[in-house]
Amino acid sequence: MTAHVHHSHHGEALNQAARDAMARSGEQWTTMREAVFTALASFDRPASAYDIADKVSADQGRRVAANSVYRILDLFVGANLARKVESANAYIANDHPDCLHDCIFLICDSCGATRHIDDDRLSGGVRAAAKAAGFAPERPVIEVRGKCGECEAQ
Template sequence: MTGHTHKEHSGARLIEEAEGVLKSSGEQWTAMRADVFEALASQDRPASAYDIAEIVGGKRGKRVAANSVYRILDLFVRTNLANRIESANAYLANSHPGCQHDCIFLICDDCGTATHLDDDKLTGALRDAGHRAGFADVRPVVELRGLCNECAG
């Protein structure tokens, strides 16, 4: 199926949905994890662990180590609460945390905006190619770089 649909969440509903998904995976929704997710979800473009550490530190009134944020972001990626933009070493909150699928990201080289695109036919073909090459548990990570319409303008 190409371009399947999702229940997109934002704001408080996104945070509530993320908390439920994390808890159902057997993990705890701690105050620090909540702060990191909130900070990530407030960003309109991919954010680094350092960006998130700065936001959370400002909220908490004390320095937050980027290493702690990296561990939490890695947990969020494993539990499908966030996506990692590999080429930028940055993260985006997943607006549909309960949905498991492969994502394609279109990333603007000028402004840094990342647009999420679903195309299960394309990612399925990549997954199949990996299996034919002898790989198991293949997870396509597809990023297309260029200029968004606004920057190409």
């Protein structure tokens, strides 16, 4: 398996990496964007815009609309701060936003745990197949559904 070598960030280092990535993309790091990113990063599983809106609302003591969160999440995906798990319509924080690559998600149908792995051969093969078919791939989405090791052992 060919894997990217990247440094994963956590806590304040992740927030700083997110701020830096937004600045590189020419976007501002607003109070609301920071609140949405902090909420997203706090989940240990993919979170929907509604989950994130509820968390931000509770943290701020005022109602935040899911539509506002969706717009920010779209911006985060474009800036490589978040990844969308398409089959679940949910998002995870990208703990290495300084590394742009295709992700492969392993999603447990039993507990919902989602693991991200890198395999340049697989994602490169998908890109090459798309190009050979006359298609310009922008963002391959590779998701594998099944059971994680913990659920499989039960």
